[in-house]
Amino acid sequence: MKNLKKLSILIQEINPDLQLEQINITSNLINDLGYDSLQLMQLITLVEEKFDMIFSENDFNVDTLSSIKGLLNVINKEPSDE
Amino acid sequence: MNKLNSFINYLLEHNSFYSEMYNEISLEKINVDQLPILHRRDIRNNYEKIISDEYDINELNKEYTNGTTEGEPLTIYKTSLERIGLDIKLWNIRRNLNAEAAKNYAFFYYNHLPSNEYKCINTSGCYTYQFPMKKIDEIDYVRDLLLIKEHKIKWLIGPPSIFYTLCCIAIKHKIKVEVDIIECISEYLPNHYEKLFSHIFNCDVYVQYSCHEVWGIAFGKNNKLELLDNTLIKIKNQNGNGFGKCLVTNLDLKSMPFVNYELSDLVRFNNRYLQTYGFRWTETIMLSELIIDYSFFDDIFTKNWNMHPLDDYQIIYNDAKLIVNLTKRNRNLANEIKYTLFHEIKKVYQLEVVININITNRFNTDIISGKMRGSINYQNINYNDWEFSLDIE
Numbered sequence: 001m002k003n004l005k006k007l008s009i010l011i012q013e014i015n016p017d018l019q020l021e022q023i024n025i026t027s028n029l030i031n032d033l034g035y036d037s038l039q040l041m042q043l044i045t046l047v048e049e050k051f052d053m054i055f056s057e058n059d060f061n062v063d064t065l066s067s068i069k070g071l072l073n074v075i076n077k078e079p080s081d082e
Numbered sequence: 083m084n085k086l087n088s089f090i091n092y093l094l095e096h097n098s099f100y101s102e103m104y105n106e107i108s109l110e111k112i113n114v115d116q117l118p119i120l121h122r123r124d125i126r127n128n129y130e131k132i133i134s135d136e137y138d139i140n141e142l143n144k145e146y147t148n149g150t151t152e153g154e155p156l157t158i159y160k161t162s163l164e165r166i167g168l169d170i171k172l173w174n175i176r177r178n179l180n181a182e183a184a185k186n187y188a189f190f191y192y193n194h195l196p197s198n199e200y201k202c203i204n205t206s207g208c209y210t211y212q213f214p215m216k217k218i219d220e221i222d223y224v225r226d227l228l229l230i231k232e233h234k235i236k237w238l239i240g241p242p243s244i245f246y247t248l249c250c251i252a253i254k255h256k257i258k259v260e261v262d263i264i265e266c267i268s269e270y271l272p273n274h275y276e277k278l279f280s281h282i283f284n285c286d287v288y289v290q291y292s293c294h295e296v297w298g299i300a301f302g303k304n305n306k307l308e309l310l311d312n313t314l315i316k317i318k319n320q321n322g323n324g325f326g327k328c329l330v331t332n333l334d335l336k337s338m339p340f341v342n343y344e345l346s347d348l349v350r351f352n353n354r355y356l357q358t359y360g361f362r363w364t365e366t367i368m369l370s371e372l373i374i375d376y377s378f379f380d381d382i383f384t385k386n387w388n389m390h391p392l393d394d395y396q397i398i399y400n401d402a403k404l405i406v407n408l409t410k411r412n413r414n415l416a417n418e419i420k421y422t423l424f425h426e427i428k429k430v431y432q433l434e435v436v437i438n439i440n441i442t443n444r445f446n447t448d449i450i451s452g453k454m455r456g457s458i459n460y461q462n463i464n465y466n467d468w469e470f471s472l473d474i475e
Contacts, residue, residue, distance in 0.1 A: 030166055045208060065170060
């Protein structure tokens with residue numbers, strides 16, 4: 001929940017027209033929240049910075065990156081040993 | 083090939099256009115070589131039928147090509163997820179090359195009417211600039227350079243002709259701007275342009291080969307481009323030189339699929355690297371009494387001197403004569419080319435054509451599309467470009 005809230009604030013920061021209530025675990029950034037390519041790329045950059053993480057090659061597909069659930073799954077992943 | 087198999091099976095089940103087209107071929111062991119070619123006219127005549135069954139055309143994003151190939155734009159459709167997925171794929175390549183630089187970039191786009199407007203999006207200190215290519219005044223180019231410098235923009239994306247102009251302006255006004263990467267799109271990047279950009283901006287120069295219909299196709303440098311994921315390439319009209327028309331397949335686009343889609347660009351492909359030669363295969367040189375296919379010149383230059391279009395030469399023509407823009411500074415070679423072209427045209431077309439050789443450092447762009455072309459009608463030369471000509475060795 002904590003990460004969802006933090007992520008929602010970042011999503012709103014990129015697109016201030018959105019209300020926090022609109023953003024929930026089932027939302028799709030593109031289909032539901034109207035994100036475009038540039039906003040999605042900015043969000044990915046911001047998420048990496050604020051959550052101190054890097055999206056791996058496997059995570060770097062539009063299905064994962066465009067869904068709140070997909071993003072949270074990546075954020076919540078345990079750090080690998082690599 | 084498994085991905086191709088499952089994609090074709092998807093089309094057989096969900097796409098009436100492709101299932102009809104594939105009706106007569108054996109699909110037990112699917113190979114891209116055996117699949118029919120998708121032409122522009124197929125899209126123009128059947129665009130609704132090409133949409134896969136599970137998609138509602140009214141819910142898809144409608145896009146248009148710029149129409150420079152046939153003079154009339156094509157209508158194409160994509161879902162929002164597909165459209166953004168294509169952008170994300172390219173952006174991932176950029177991140178892998180230089181993640182920091184990819185955060186701050188400037189993009190130059192073609193515009194019909196001159197403009198000094200630009201757009202800047204600043205998010206958390208990351209700058210994205212969108213600049214029109216055709217400016218009102220020289221000072222607008224200076225402004226672009228200064229903005230790039232001031233905001234430490236490290237990645238520039240645009241056609242080679244705009245970077246050539248920016249190089250000229252940077253030298254003329256003594257503006258030193260350094261970036262990390264220049265990414266060339268839309269036009270062929272001649273070798274000597276690549277060296278110039280690298281020198282003036284102290285950067286690496288990459289090429290993104292793409293078309294509006296399927297977006298990114300290949301990416302790389304030194305004209306050795308690697309295909310993007312889920313992209314297949316085949317060459318048509320191989321003439322012994324390895325050159326041919328580019329046939330592209332994109333395995334990501336399901337709503338309006340492109341399988342063996344014929345592009346008019348000239349390419350070479352050796353199963354690993356793609357080399358582009360950026361002009362239109364369909365271009366012809368139209369003299370008052372004679373029409374010559376561009377491939378006629380391609381054959382002569384490649385076979386005789388291993389010279390490549392827009393690396394080494396460009397054909398300018400009007401009703402009465404040909405002018406060959408030649409970058410090789412060798413007077414004997416120039417005479418040999420003049421002699422050979424004259425006699426080959428006479429032999430094949432039974433006509434004597436006046437040929438002039440212009441030894442130069444740069445190639446012309448056309449005024450219609452703003453692009454460098456392998457051949458340009460003299461009347462369509464973009465003369466504004468010459469204001470910024472530069473004498474480089």
